[in-house]
Amino acid sequence: MYQPGEFIMYGSSGVCRVVKVGVLEGRTADPQRQYYTLQPIFESDVIYTPVDSGVFMRPVMTKEQAEKLIREIPSIGETMCTERNPVNLRVHYEASLQSHQCRELVSLIKGIRHKCRETEKKGRKMGQVDQRYRKKAEGLLHGELAVALGIPLEQVEDYIRERVEAVAG
Known part of the structure; x- marks a missing residue:
């Protein structure tokens, strides 16, 4: 059971x-049931969920x-999806x-960014589904990294870039 003050990943809500x-x-x-009261870190909501909920935590x-994880980013493969059907x-x-x-989030983000670069080379724009899921994946990953590293969310992307470039030398 998690205790007050702890940070957890809660379903698709991210860090709470x-x-x-x-x-x-x-x-x-x-x-008769115990509940968690959760405060998403990057939103103003409050979540009430049973301690024994089936939601991932x-x-x-x-x-x-x-x-x-950041040191390993260069060696993590891209999740490529050439599917054209939005569903x-x-x-x-x-x-x-x-x-x-x-x-898996790193792999997904890398794959969507690669797909975006290839699409732009052909003079087209990135699809809405790709954009939406890249933002979701980045939000989950960057939110967790911000809390784990103790840095503002806005600095995470630069932090990752600097560390990856330093490793690449």
């Missing part, structure tokens, strides 16, 4: 701080894990997001 654990008072919730990675493309991208694995 556990505010409270206990029975929800004055609500229509089950009085895990602790935010440590600073050491974040640094290791099938969504299914493919959603499966990557639902893995809740940072390496």
